[in-house]
Amino acid sequence: MANRTVKDAKSVRGTNPQYIVEKIIRSRIYDSKYWKEECFALTAELLVDKAMELRFIGGVFGGNIKPTPFLCLILKMLQIQPEKDIIVEFIKNEEFKYVRALGATYMRLVGTSIDCYKYLEPLLNDGRKLRQQNRDGAYILTYMDEFIDSLLRDERVVDVILPRIQKRYVLEENNELEPKVSALEDDLDDNMESSGDEEEVMDVQPPAKVEKSRRASPSADKDRAKDRDRRHRSRERDRDRDRDRRLEDKKHRSRSRERERDRGRDYDRDRRHRSKDRDRDRGHRIEKDDRRHKEKDRVHEKERDRDRGRDRERERDKDRGRDRDRDRNRDRDRARY
Secondary structure (H helix, E strand, O other): OOOOOOOOOOEOEEEEEHHHHOOOHHHHHHHHHHHHHHHHOOHHHHHHHHHHHOOOOOOOOOOEEEEEEHHHHHHHHHHHOOOOOHHHHHHOOOOOOOHHHHHHHHHHHHHOOOHHHHHHHHHHHHOHHHEEEEEOOEEEEEEEHHHHHHHHHHOOEEEEEEOOOOHHHHHOOOOOOOOOOOHHHHHHHHHHHHHHHHHHHHHHHOHHHHHHHHHHHHHHHHHHHHHHHHHHHHHHHHHHHHHHHHHHHHHHHHHHHEEEEEEHHHHHHHHHHHHHHHHHHHHHHHHHHHHHHHHHHHHHHHHHHHHHHHHHHHHHHHHHHHHHHHHHHHHHHHOOO
């Protein structure tokens, strides 16, 4: 009873929410001590206290596949399916970083594509450190923005296969999502505004003072030039990334179409080969049957010849026997007379 999903739970992508976690890992979680002692009869209200006690993230570790408390709480959330408002509060929590990571992971597993981009992309500005336990049981250092980026890009995180979501540019083209704004643009815009204010002030000053201020602050001109170059490079990088993503998606689609065509060609070729092989096998069978019948006829003919030879021998033996009897009778008659 304790391992069953709640009755009023909604299916996630057409299946039981707990089935998102693989069966072997799910069974290890059910058998773990943390699940039996800490997650038994856990409700959405008590889940917050357990999430605040987390000190690291991770999936399974060790040779006998032990689950981490983080993974156990993920499965418990899939089992009790808390309200979306609670998950959003988890994500917006700035005091407890592991609570935020827990809410972000759950949102990525059950949320729609739009919800994933809407609630997870703002967390890319969070650069706090996170402890992560790897498969060997050792702890490694990662960062919140790296963890969120892996949730949006990778296929497997904390040993759970992530459901597929739509590409961001597809949602942007369908006007379902606003274009992504880089976090660096705000800083660059502020720098440009400050530089614009300085230029306005310099325009108001008399020519002599302007010349003097320009001579006095060559580093400011360098900083402004660096800011302009940085902004230009960031925009070019964003454009290049978007272009590369579109090209990769086009290549992936073209490759999938080519694979489908190749499969169709291979199927037709195999079907033709199979039909030829069947015809060849049928011809071989017919030839074998003909050879077998001819061999049988040959054997029967030999047996008939052998039987005829035996019959002739018997006839000869009978004729010899008659001749001998006739000679004996003739000799007897002569002896009598």
